[in-house]
């Protein structure tokens with residue numbers, strides 16, 4: 531399937547916030563493997579928005595986060611963060627840009643030998659010269675925001691998975707970043723923790739006046755909190771729109787996702803050799 535935005539759910543983003551991240555005509559392939567992962571990709575992330583990036587396994591969602599974080603550079607096109615081209619930054623500029631991005635990785639690992647308080651203090655100790663008193667107050671404010679001020683002295687082994695995710699969230703926002711990127715923030719959470727985490731992502735984004743970029747498979751929770759959703763397929767935007775627009779869509783690609791159907795335009799097989807080439811038989 532080879533789609534672009536022009537034949538997908540046809541909407542214009544009408545959010546007034548300034549553009550924080552802009553992905554313009556990006557083409558990307560990893561050196562290893564050589565397969566084209568992103569092809570002429572265009573996306574915009576505006577201030578104040580919670581934007582979800584969804585799509586099948588291996589379609590390139592995490593790769594998009596890596597290009598924004600500057601871990602990899604696009605072969606062509608631009609990834610702009612606050613107007614500056616991430617791919618052209620030197621290492622000092624990249625470090626400064628990354629300080630303005632909060633990142634919560636899949637299963638947001640905490641440092642197991644540091645207390646909850648010290649986990650959240652970590653980025654502040656790394657990047658600022660705050661006095662101990664000020665640092666402690668800031669950390670307690672972040673822990674308060676995620677409802678875990680009382681858990682400050684516990685070690686990661688003493689808290690639940692849902693609580694650990696909230697501590698990781700507090701750590702991701704410790705430096706008040708204008709951009710927060712979440713890679714599968716709901717993975718492995720029970721339904722209650724999942725709901726709490728989703729609501730926190732929305733509330734923290736509003737409280738910080740930030741932009742949140744969410745890579746996720748969880749349609750229901752995501753559609754509750756996102757302002758805008760991009761569906762990726764074959765390295766391009768397969769569909770985009772507000773959750774309301776997408777929910778009403780009859781596009782087979784969108785429906786396959788929303789209805790979680792195994793059959794549809796999104797292929798089950800990773801691209802590769804044909805059955806005939808591998809087994810010497812013709813597929814029926």
Ligand SMILES: Nc1ncnc2c1ncn2[C@@H]1O[C@H](COP(=O)(O)OP(=O)(O)OP(=O)(O)O)[C@@H](O)[C@H]1O
Pocket residue numbers: 560561562563567585586587588589590591592593594
């Ligand atoms: N460092 C790497 N080197 C080579 N290929 C890679 C590398 N990282 C990812 N890939 C490949 O790039 C493609 C996109 O990977 P990516 O992790 O961005 O997908 P994804 O949409 O986040 O998938 P999932 O939802 O399963 O996490 C995959 O086919 C993967 O095998």
